[in-house]
Amino acid sequence: QQPVQSPQAVILREGEDAVINCSSSKALYSVHWYRQKHGEAPVFLMILLKGGEQKGHDKISASFNEKKQQSSLYLTASQLSYSGTYFCGTLKSNTGNQFYFGTGTSLTVIP
Amino acid sequence: SQTIHQWPATLVQPVGSPLSLECTVEGTSNPNLYWYRQAAGRGLQLLFYSVGIGQISSEVPQNLSASRPQDRQFILSSKKLLLSDSGFYLCAFGRPFDYEQYFGPGTRLTVT
Numbered sequence: 001q002q003p004v005q006s007p008q009a010v011i012l013r014e015g016e017d018a019v020i021n022c023s024s025s026k027a028l029y030s031v032h033w034y035r036q037k038h039g040e041a042p043v044f045l046m047i048l049l050k051g052g053e054q055k056g057h058d059k060i061s062a063s064f065n066e067k068k069q070q071s072s073l074y075l076t077a078s079q080l081s082y083s084g085t086y087f088c089g090t091l092k093s094n095t096g097n098q099f100y101f102g103t104g105t106s107l108t109v110i111p
Numbered sequence: 112s113q114t115i116h117q118w119p120a121t122l123v124q125p126v127g128s129p130l131s132l133e134c135t136v137e138g139t140s141n142p143n144l145y146w147y148r149q150a151a152g153r154g155l156q157l158l159f160y161s162v163g164i165g166q167i168s169s170e171v172p173q174n175l176s177a178s179r180p181q182d183r184q185f186i187l188s189s190k191k192l193l194l195s196d197s198g199f200y201l202c203a204f205g206r207p208f209d210y211e212q213y214f215g216p217g218t219r220l221t222v223t
Contacts, residue, residue: 041214101155
């Protein structure tokens with residue numbers, strides 16, 4: 001049930017771009033992205049619903065391909081504050097009951 | 112505004128001792144409630160979720176249990192802790208048909 005993320009870890013220099021992928025073996029209703037700083041609770045970034053939409057949030061955007069059951073998170077011109085572990089989360093239905101987080105991607109931005 | 116409280120923040124317990132972690136939500140009614148566990152350096156594992164009072168669904172068979180005695184109260188328990196129960200426990204809530212999950216500050220449990 002747990003979505004698989006790739007890569008597991010990435011190190012970037014400030015200003016570089018990164019892509020984090022999330023794949024599920026099950027049909028999805030929605031995909032969510034969260035960022036977790038070390039020792040803290042995850043913080044919501046964005047949600048993408050069925051329909052192949054793409055969303056953006058400052059310099060972080062994401063896409064959702066429901067046919068392929070995949071989502072990608074795009075971080076452009078990365079900043080030091082982007083460091084953390086990124087998780088995708090998936091819902092199988094719109095009732096919001098069964099929510100599964102992905103395996104996580106550790107992102108480190110260095111000066 | 113909606114808030115979620117979790118306590119205690121940290122806990123050190125010996126193997127075989129009982130456990131009770133509590134989570135309460137304010138500012139919303141009939142939330143979906145979740146318990147997650149995160150082992151060191153690992154992802155978030157869904158343990159239990161609840162869509163209403165007394166309604167608990169378990170995702171992983173283990174020595175933990177959950178209860179929801181009130182609409183906005185969610186309790187995680189164990190009769191006898193194992194070393195493998197160590198981890199960061201997070202409670203979260205979501206409004207039905209609203210997909211964002213709001214997380215509590217977490218409880219760091221160390222079983223010795």
